[in-house]
Amino acid sequence: MKDKVKHVLGLSGGKDSSALALYMKETRPDIDVEYFFTDTGYELPETNEFIDQLEERLGYIHRLNGRSMNDIEGRGEKDFAKLLKDNGNYLPSQRDRWCTIQLKLVPFERWVDLFIKDGYKIKSYVGIRADEPQRTGYMTIDKPIESIMPFREDGIVKSDIENILQRNGLELPAYYKWRSRSGCSFCFYQKKIEWLKLQENHPELFEEAKKFEKGESNNVKGERFYWMGQGQPLEILESEEAKKRIRENHEKQVERFKRKKRRNALLDGIEDLDEFANLDEIYDEVEGGGACITCYK
Numbered sequence: 001m002k003d004k005v006k007h008v009l010g011l012s013g014g015k016d017s018s019a020l021a022l023y024m025k026e027t028r029p030d031i032d033v034e035y036f037f038t039d040t041g042y043e044l045p046e047t048n049e050f051i052d053q054l055e056e057r058l059g060y061i062h063r064l065n066g067r068s069m070n071d072i073e074g075r076g077e078k079d080f081a082k083l084l085k086d087n088g089n090y091l092p093s094q095r096d097r098w099c100t101i102q103l104k105l106v107p108f109e110r111w112v113d114l115f116i117k118d119g120y121k122i123k124s125y126v127g128i129r130a131d132e133p134q135r136t137g138y139m140t141i142d143k144p145i146e147s148i149m150p151f152r153e154d155g156i157v158k159s160d161i162e163n164i165l166q167r168n169g170l171e172l173p174a175y176y177k178w179r180s181r182s183g184c185s186f187c188f189y190q191k192k193i194e195w196l197k198l199q200e201n202h203p204e205l206f207e208e209a210k211k212f213e214k215g216e217s218n219n220v221k222g223e224r225f226y227w228m229g230q231g232q233p234l235e236i237l238e239s240e241e242a243k244k245r246i247r248e249n250h251e252k253q254v255e256r257f258k259r260k261k262r263r264n265a266l267l268d269g270i271e272d273l274d275e276f277a278n279l280d281e282i283y284d285e286v287e288g289g290g291a292c293i294t295c296y297k
């Protein structure tokens with residue numbers, strides 16, 4: 001008897017998984033893919049808009065949330081206080097990324113379990129490109145799931161991604177004008193300039209993140225823990241002086257990056273550089289800055 005197979009593809013709101021979904025439709029139209037987006041409740045408005053645009057091209061996208069076993073689908077809810085309590089009142093951080101488990105992996109696991117119980121084998125399509133190093137920080141769940149990487153198989157690289165979006169009538173998600181990644185509004189993988197841009201673009205979301213950071217949440221012994229770094233609570237962005245410093249440091253980084261590119265004669269488009277789509281490179285970090293591909297790919 002033929003195996004029952006369910007093909008699933010997770011959309012993060014980032015450009016690579018979105019391009020992969022469109023590319024699958026173009027190159028493997030015979031595969032019946034179910035698309036899903038795990039909505040943490042703290043997504044940027046720009047991400048939600050982009051997912052809606054994708055849905056117009058792809059068809060139905062399951063919105064998964066972490067609420068409960070009996071309530072798997074639907075828009076995510078803002079439930080950070082409860083999550084904090086359930087996780088020992090420790091702020092999530094790069095060292096303890098409980099948020100990715102609770103907000104991204106648990107909802108996926110609950111959803112996919114329904115298929116597994118029904119006797120399906122799962123094939124999950126992942127947007128890792130041919131020009132990327134072997135991933136670290138790739139969180140998975142302990143389930144019989146086969147990961148498939150069509151971009152790797154077909155030699156698709158970074159410069160192909162925008163083309164795939166464009167030929168399907170899509171621009172890059174609007175948050176790329178001021179932020180390098182999709183994911184939660186309070187995500188601690190943001191660089192200082194991105195926190196500053198969050199404050200400018202979505203002051204209410206910035207204030208919310210500030211409250212999370214300030215709350216009873218900080219159980220770290222000794223020096224208080226802050227997302228922007230030691231001794232640097234988000235509150236410092238109330239100071240014009242601090243904002244100026246962050247802007248100036250960022251501009252220096254961008255200039256340094258441009259100089260390096262000019263020196264290497266990589267001049268193409270460097271003067272109107274898309275800063276936030278290249279932010280990791282500008283700051284000499286590996287793509288993703290260590291963040292999990294589940295959140296931003």
Ligand code: SF4
Nearest residue numbers: 099100183184187295
């Ligand atoms: S986007 Fe950031 S804050 Fe949200 S789940 Fe992922 S790592 Fe955590």
